[in-house]
Amino acid sequence: MQKAVEAALVEAMLRVKPRAVFGFATGSTPIALYRRLAERHRAGKVSFRDAASFNLDEYLGITPDNPQSYRAYMQREFFDQVDIDPANTHLPECPPGEDPQRIGPRYETMIRDAGGIDLQVLGIGHNGHIGFNEPSSSLVSRTRVKTLTPRTLEANSRLFEDGEYQPRLAITMGIATIMEARRILLLATGDAKATAVAGLVEGPVTAMCPASALQLHERVTVLLDEAAAAQLRYREYYDLANRENRALKDRFGDFYAAD
Numbered sequence: 001m002q003k004a005v006e007a008a009l010v011e012a013m014l015r016v017k018p019r020a021v022f023g024f025a026t027g028s029t030p031i032a033l034y035r036r037l038a039e040r041h042r043a044g045k046v047s048f049r050d051a052a053s054f055n056l057d058e059y060l061g062i063t064p065d066n067p068q069s070y071r072a073y074m075q076r077e078f079f080d081q082v083d084i085d086p087a088n089t090h091l092p093e094c095p096p097g098e099d100p101q102r103i104g105p106r107y108e109t110m111i112r113d114a115g116g117i118d119l120q121v122l123g124i125g126h127n128g129h130i131g132f133n134e135p136s137s138s139l140v141s142r143t144r145v146k147t148l149t150p151r152t153l154e155a156n157s158r159l160f161e162d163g164e165y166q167p168r169l170a171i172t173m174g175i176a177t178i179m180e181a182r183r184i185l186l187l188a189t190g191d192a193k194a195t196a197v198a199g200l201v202e203g204p205v206t207a208m209c210p211a212s213a214l215q216l217h218e219r220v221t222v223l224l225d226e227a228a229a230a231q232l233r234y235r236e237y238y239d240l241a242n243r244e245n246r247a248l249k250d251r252f253g254d255f256y257a258a259d
């Protein structure tokens, strides 16, 4: 997967709509995208000055200044590297002492008031989760508290030191929240993601692979490396369709022209 392609999709959105609202993801996968966008920003090629963002999820039980928080990740990996207005960056954070059950409905209202998400960036968990919508999540769920599965805790434990507190709960956009984004860009790399990717693209639509709900979305771009694509049965067809789509875009304009 070339990080230039992912970044180009973000940049194309900003060209069409400088006030675009982005949905951002955390995890290791989007880091290459954020670095590329930061480079392009330093080179004066892209600006987030008028953009806004809503992150998918945040841990519950750690404060934003904890380096393990997704707020800290976003500041470090992206927000501090570009010119986005900090006041326009949002995560479903629960301040200490507040009822976490109230955060979700408030977050949904904030997204709606901002005009909805134009482009949602997604990674995918080994078990097919998107955001922290674990298998068995309702396909019409909204932003809410989720208990993380042992598999997710185990996958993410690599990021925590021995003895460091690892949250077991998170607040995540729901699947219905994600599905309302106008466009979705899902990134996956590595063979550990191949089964989840096959479930996403070719499996049945099922709450047991939350990403499979994206089959019901009109505009999803899935960018994979070879390893993550390894279990796709229709791989040859996708390559063929990509070539045809590229030829059409070369003739008639780019990704966002139809909006």
Ligand code: GLP
Pocket: 025, 026, 027, 028, 029, 030, 056, 057, 122, 123, 124, 125, 126, 130, 131, 132, 152, 156
């Ligand atoms: C995490 C996040 C997801 C992310 C996924 C994959 O738990 N909540 O938003 O997409 O797991 O993470 P990674 O990109 O590190 O494999």
